[in-house]
Amino acid sequence: MEGERIPILKMGEVLLVTIQVDMHDRLAMRLQDDLTERIVKDRARGVLIDISSLEVVDSFIGRMLANTAAMARVLDAETVVVGMRPAVAITLVELGLSLPDIRTALNVEQGMDLLTADGNGRLGHGSRRL
Amino acid sequence: MTTTPTSRLVDLISRYEEELLHDWLQEQRIGAGRGGGLSSEEEIKRESREFLALLRAALSDGGAETLEGASWGSVRDYLSALSRSRARAGFSPSETAMFVFSLKQPLFARLSQELADDLAALPDAIWDVNALLDRLGLLTTEEHQRGREAVIRQQQRDLIELSTPVVKLWEGVLAVPLIGTLDSERTQVVMESLLERIVETNSTMAIIDITGVSTVDTLVAQHLLKTVAAARLMGADCIISGIRPQIAQTIVHLGLTLSEVTTKATMADAIAVALERAGLHISSIGES
Numbered sequence: 001m002e003g004e005r006i007p008i009l010k011m012g013e014v015l016l017v018t019i020q021v022d023m024h025d026r027l028a029m030r031l032q033d034d035l036t037e038r039i040v041k042d043r044a045r046g047v048l049i050d051i052s053s054l055e056v057v058d059s060f061i062g063r064m065l066a067n068t069a070a071m072a073r074v075l076d077a078e079t080v081v082v083g084m085r086p087a088v089a090i091t092l093v094e095l096g097l098s099l100p101d102i103r104t105a106l107n108v109e110q111g112m113d114l115l116t117a118d119g120n121g122r123l124g125h126g127s128r129r130l
Numbered sequence: 131m132t133t134t135p136t137s138r139l140v141d142l143i144s145r146y147e148e149e150l151l152h153d154w155l156q157e158q159r160i161g162a163g164r165g166g167g168l169s170s171e172e173e174i175k176r177e178s179r180e181f182l183a184l185l186r187a188a189l190s191d192g193g194a195e196t197l198e199g200a201s202w203g204s205v206r207d208y209l210s211a212l213s214r215s216r217a218r219a220g221f222s223p224s225e226t227a228m229f230v231f232s233l234k235q236p237l238f239a240r241l242s243q244e245l246a247d248d249l250a251a252l253p254d255a256i257w258d259v260n261a262l263l264d265r266l267g268l269l270t271t272e273e274h275q276r277g278r279e280a281v282i283r284q285q286q287r288d289l290i291e292l293s294t295p296v297v298k299l300w301e302g303v304l305a306v307p308l309i310g311t312l313d314s315e316r317t318q319v320v321m322e323s324l325l326e327r328i329v330e331t332n333s334t335m336a337i338i339d340i341t342g343v344s345t346v347d348t349l350v351a352q353h354l355l356k357t358v359a360a361a362r363l364m365g366a367d368c369i370i371s372g373i374r375p376q377i378a379q380t381i382v383h384l385g386l387t388l389s390e391v392t393t394k395a396t397m398a399d400a401i402a403v404a405l406e407r408a409g410l411h412i413s414s415i416g417e418s
Binding site for chain 2: 081082083084085086088089090092093094098099100104105106107110111
């Protein structure tokens with residue numbers, strides 16, 4: 001339990017986080033710590049958080065996502081949350097957390113397109129802006 | 131040997147089963163003649179025979195005092211099932227209750243024949259049978275109503291499902307034409323089916339058309355915004371189309387802001403915007 005961490009993968013200038021376990025509050029806080037550190041260390045321009053395996057959310061996790069995105073923005077990295085399940089989306093809206101400042105995409109591929117279209121276009125190809 | 135009213139009844143039914151059944155069927159046929167007769171002859175015959183057997187078994191087990199006892203369980207279940215199936219088949223409550231009430235005449239006739247030399251006991255015996263059959267008749271009416279209510283509830287559910295189709299307009303573009311009133315239950319269904327389809331079809335655009343929505347008040351607007359917010363969280367953008375002039379006025383008068391949502395007057399405009407965002411454009415053949 002003590003050493004449990006959510007892995008952060010680096011893909012070019014983008015950090016990829018795939019949440020595949022139930023998020024408890026301590027794990028969420030540790031992810032926030034790790035992520036901000038990695039953004040600075042790797043000079044990342046984008047953060048992609050894949051929550052397609054996440055089945056349960058509460059207001060804390062919702063706020064954590066919003067905060068993480070805000071922190072990343074301060075560090076000049078764009079955050080995209082991808083793969084949110086319908087039930088999770090409905091729950092967040094019902095909780096009053098519509099996360100207006102977070103960018104979203106249906107899956108990792110589209111999220112990656114969104115991020116690389118913003119950057120210097122090194123990875124980008126045929127992108128679309130919403 | 132002392133004969134209680136109940137044991138006399140059991141004895142009566144056992145001895146005259148065929149005659150009772152015959153008379154009862156005749157009574158039912160008279161009743162059905164008025165009501166139109168929706169069941170086939172064999173079916174009524176089978177049902178009557180089964181019910182009479184169950185009635186006799188319950189009477190010999192538990193007596194006629196209450197219908198709540200365990201010994202009446204099978205009679206209650208049988209009548210419930212019968213009433214519900216008749217309710218679904220379109221029988222009226224009185225036609226359903228007639229099944230039980232028409233048993234009175236044959237039973238009374240047999241009872242008076244049986245007690246011809248003990249006239250003092252006859253009124254009590256008839257009263258017992260009468261009370262019992264009345265209770266059973268009321269049970270059929272109650273169950274009939276319950277059956278009808280179940281039908282109504284089923285239809286309501288069907289209506290909700292039918293009235294919220296999610297249409298795929300183009301690769302990556304969905305449309306939801308909303309019709310009727312938009313309450314929280316409907317919104318929930320619309321939201322769920324839209325979000326499910328977004329995942330299924332991998333769509334990044336959804337058009338919510340409210341041409342068929344009769345009124346838009348603060349609650350409806352809130353419901354719409356919730357749906358839009360949930361879709362956005364999943365990575366799909368929504369366009370609300372079909373806003374009639376009257377509704378545009380109402381929205382402004384109510385002080386509602388739909389500013390964070392793209393709104394279009396007609397579905398056609400919405401489709402054009404959606405396709406444009408998907409990187410497509412429509413042109414006539416001559417132009418190309």
